[in-house]
Amino acid sequence: MHELSVAMSIVESVEEETHRAGGSSVSEIVLEIGILSGIIREALDFALEEAIKGTILQEADIRIEEIPGIAKCSSCGTEFRTGDHFTICPECMNPYTDIIQGKEMKIKSIKIAFK
Amino acid sequence: MCGTCGCGETDQISIRKPGENQEHAHSHKHTHDGHNHDHHHDHDHAHSHQHTGDHHHGAEIQLEQDILQKNNLLAERNRGFFEAKNILAINLVSSPGSGKTTILEKTIEKINKHHNLFIIEGDQQTMNDAERIDKAGAPVVQVNTGAGCHLDASMVNRAVKKLNPDEGSMVFIENVGNLVCPSMFDLGETCRVVIMSVTEGDDKPLKYPTMFETSDLCIINKTDLAPYVNFSTDKAREYALKVNHHLEIIEMSAQNDEGTEQWISWLEKQTRQ
Ligand SMILES: Nc1nc2c(ncn2[C@@H]2O[C@H](COP(=O)(O)OP(=O)(O)OP(=O)(O)O)[C@@H](O)[C@H]2O)c(=O)[nH]1
Ligand SMILES: [Mg+2]
Ligand SMILES: [Zn+2]
Ligand SMILES: [Zn+2]
Numbered sequence: 001m002h003e004l005s006v007a008m009s010i011v012e013s014v015e016e017e018t019h020r021a022g023g024s025s026v027s028e029i030v031l032e033i034g035i036l037s038g039i040i041r042e043a044l045d046f047a048l049e050e051a052i053k054g055t056i057l058q059e060a061d062i063r064i065e066e067i068p069g070i071a072k073c074s075s076c077g078t079e080f081r082t083g084d085h086f087t088i089c090p091e092c093m094n095p096y097t098d099i100i101q102g103k104e105m106k107i108k109s110i111k112i113a114f115k
Numbered sequence: 116m117c118g119t120c121g122c123g124e125t126d127q128i129s130i131r132k133p134g135e136n137q138e139h140a141h142s143h144k145h146t147h148d149g150h151n152h153d154h155h156h157d158h159d160h161a162h163s164h165q166h167t168g169d170h171h172h173g174a175e176i177q178l179e180q181d182i183l184q185k186n187n188l189l190a191e192r193n194r195g196f197f198e199a200k201n202i203l204a205i206n207l208v209s210s211p212g213s214g215k216t217t218i219l220e221k222t223i224e225k226i227n228k229h230h231n232l233f234i235i236e237g238d239q240q241t242m243n244d245a246e247r248i249d250k251a252g253a254p255v256v257q258v259n260t261g262a263g264c265h266l267d268a269s270m271v272n273r274a275v276k277k278l279n280p281d282e283g284s285m286v287f288i289e290n291v292g293n294l295v296c297p298s299m300f301d302l303g304e305t306c307r308v309v310i311m312s313v314t315e316g317d318d319k320p321l322k323y324p325t326m327f328e329t330s331d332l333c334i335i336n337k338t339d340l341a342p343y344v345n346f347s348t349d350k351a352r353e354y355a356l357k358v359n360h361h362l363e364i365i366e367m368s369a370q371n372d373e374g375t376e377q378w379i380s381w382l383e384k385q386t387r388q
């Protein structure tokens with residue numbers, strides 16, 4: 001369950017940024033999670049729910065924006081959408097492609113409140 | 116961090132050498148309201164803050180920050196240490212029981228004379244693997260992660276300080292047996308090596324692509340058992356390369372000493388790079 005570590009890292013970073021900016025609580029968190037990042041959405045939702053309890057994030061509205069996967073063919077260079085880690089190039093049928101988007105795990109933005 | 120309740124507690128993790136006593140036994144009792152966080156945030160930050168809106172009502176801050184930034188920064192610090200000391204650091208990952216410790220025992224037996232080897236063992240519980248390594252004759256530190264299912268950069272940072280590896284040595288980090296979680300945590304290693312054993316089935320790379328995608332070398336271990344378990348090495352290779360066509364592959368039977376020469380050559384090639 002690495003989602004718990006991920007959730008804890010989110011809480012820690014957001015707490016730190018909020019303190020730094022002089023805020024007292026967090027009203028919104030926007031995350032960007034690539035569909036190939038290895039994060040299971042339901043597990044992250046559950047872990048976050050637990051992790052924010054008793055923190056300045058507990059009232060926050062958490063939005064997760066999914067980033068679609070894009071692979072690039074190592075032979076002909078074609079870029080195409082993909083939902084998994086091993087797709088064949090639709091142009092030249094080469095099985096060796098690299099994921100160039102979809103592995104992101106980011107805190108995009110937060111909204112904080114001041115006392 | 117405490118992997119059980121996520122309370123931010125770190126003293127559940129123990130890091131020690133064979134024969135050393137456990138400094139503290141952490142009993143898992145805490146109240147979950149009003150946590151007393153005591154974090155040491157001792158790294159430099161470089162991010163731009165964009166405050167918009169009225170400070171009396173609230174503000175939006177654009178972060179665009181990697182969620183695992185803290186781990187990644189500390190991993191880079193470990194990497195800097197290894198580079199400065201000319202150390203080859205190898206992160207060994209696999210499912211439980213694929214043969215990581217056995218491969219390390221063989222490696223120590225074969226090359227401990229002309230390269231100094233240092234080992235970090237990661238397991239949820241017990242000193243068993245550290246004791247095996249100690250017997251094999253290499254300096255070792257055991258990290259027990261408790262409920263944690265992977266090593267992270269800060270555990271490795273602490274373990275390395277305790278291990279104090281020599282300049283020009285090799286440091287092997289045996290991760291917690293788990294094919295999912297360790298793939299996301301950079302430890303600052305030079306290379307990542309994933310081990311799959313034939314008893315796990317040849318479609319492992321398709322089922323756990325992230326681990327194979329982030330590794331530099333794949334060892335297919337226990338080939339001596341292949342005839343008994345209907346394992347196709349060709350298929351395993353094909354699947355592994357499908358997920359990561361940069362992956363190098365070595366077939367091995369650590370028990371029968373097959374493929375170990377190839378592994379040693381691979382290691383020596385990495386020290387020259
Ligand atoms: N037949 C056979 N057995 C092996 C081989 N390599 C390891 N084993 C056996 O597999 C079992 C597990 O090996 P370990 O080296 O402890 O595996 P590990 O990956 O370190 O296990 P964890 O640390 O618990 O994740 C032991 O009984 C080994 O003797 C091999 O090449 N062939
Ligand atoms: Mg082991
Ligand atoms: Zn896990
Ligand atoms: Zn192509």
Ligand SMILES: [Zn+2]
Nearest residue numbers: 117120122124
């Ligand atoms: Zn706890």
Ligand SMILES: [Zn+2]
Nearest residue numbers: 012015152154
């Ligand atoms: Zn804190």
